[in-house]
Amino acid sequence: MNVLKIAFLSLLLSVVSCDKTVKIETASETETATIEAPAKFKYWNWITVGHKKSDSAYTAHFNKLKSNGIDAVLMNTGADPKLLKRLAPLANKAGLEVHAWMFTTNRPGDSIALQHPEWYMVSRSGKSCFDERPYVNYYQWLSPSHPEARKHILSLVEGLAKVEGVASVHLDYIRYPDIYLPIGLLPKYDLKQEEELPDFDFDYSDASVEKFMALHHKDPRKMENPAIDIEWKNFRLNEIKSLVNEAYDLVHKHNKKLSAAVFPYPEMADHMVRQRWDKWKIDMVLPMIYYNFYNEELDWIGYATKQGIDDLEGRPTELHTGLYTPKLSVPDLKSAIQLAKDNGAKGVAFFDDYSMSDEQFEVIKNSKE
Known part of the structure; x- marks a missing residue:
């Protein structure tokens, strides 16, 4: 998923740690003042792991990340707590925080979910993600409105939260399928999306529609233009919000935090994927501010970071800016x-999945000095 706000004299900086009090002495008197030292700007790295690599290979990689300035790894184990239990101690030993990264409402190839076709989201055109997937084959979205699908998702969350050495459970794909793709990706699919198209507007599954009708006494399947019905849109925003809030309570029972990868800022996330993350009960958000996906310029990273910070004002949620490193030159990185620093982020997260160059690592390491 801030700029250092308190300046200390260089002498104090050499002796103050993040959790200490500082004694300030003057010629005439001694005063003891408790000063909150600035939090360290955190560097995260999203990585996918598996069973095939040896412990020594992972240890070498974790040590490389740490030596190049990375503080935390977002580890995708496919929501497998056994694999997480094996690798988390290795990352911890290297000095890295471990955050258990999982696919949430999008559950491609989930062997349990695939036994229940009724768990899946359905488009306005009547296509179920169980067998007809939007955009790409790995888009297999479970309905947060189906009680058993929700229960299954939360069981996966809890399984990861129980693992020792994990700092947070990290929710990815915690949303609906893209009603609007990032503009930079549209040519890849030969699409124009100037309105909400039926094939990409979800969730018209029985579970979702029945739950909505019980609240609002109208059927979205019969609406002439459901895109302008605010209750229908808000219902779906709230389905994601309530799922996140349940996950938050669950992981906190296990003394873990909740984090999430989200779209760049709340208004955009609302518009594109039914995701209003500034209203969630969550500890940390990592907005994926991949500016090139949106045909924006580099300074948009600052704009989107600042927009998210403003929208979170008054809430305890931390924001850490997500960067897509394959498209970032060394100077641009x-x-x-x-x-990100200048616009209030608490840290930056790099999506590289083992593709970071030595030159990029050097930038990261040097930026911490």
Whole structure:
């Protein structure tokens, strides 16, 4: 998923740690003042792991990340707590925080879910994600409105939360399928999306429609233009919100935090994927501010970061800016990190999945000095 706000004299900086009090002495008197030292700007890395690599190979990679300035790994084990239990201690030993990254409402190839076709989201055109998937084959979205699907998702969350050495459970794909793709991706699918198209507007499953009708006494399947019905849109926003809030309570029972990968800022996330993350009960959000996906310029990283910070005002949620490193040159990576810092982020998260160059690592390491 801030710029250091308190300046200390260089002498104090050499002796103050994040959780200490500082004694300030003057010639005439001694005063003891408790000063909150600035939180460290955190560097995260999203990685996918599996069973095939050896412990020594993972240890070498974790040590490489740590030596190049990374503080935390977002570890995708396919929601497998056994694999997480094996690898979390190795990352911890290397000095890294571990965050258990999982696919949430999008559950491609989930062997349990695939036994229940009724759990899946359905488009306005009547296509179920169980067998007709939008955009890509790995889009297999479970309905947060189906009680058993929701129960299954939360069981996966709890399984990860129980693992020792994990700092947070990290929710990814915690939303509906893209009603609007990022504009930079549309040519890949030969699409124009100037309105909400039936094939990409979800969730018209029985579970969702019945739950909505019980609340609002109208059927979205019979609406002439459901895109302008605010209750129908808000219902879906709230289905995601309530799922996140349940996950928050669950992981906190196990003394873990909840984090999530989200779309760049709340208004955009609302519009594109039914995701209003500034209203969630959550500890940390990592908005994926992949500016090139939206045909934006580099400084948009600062704009989107600042918009998210403003929308979170008064809430305890931390924001850490997500960066897509395969598209960032070395000079642009340096600027992107600074843009995140200057606009209030608590850290930056890099999506590289083992593709980061030595030159990019050097930028990350040097930016911490």
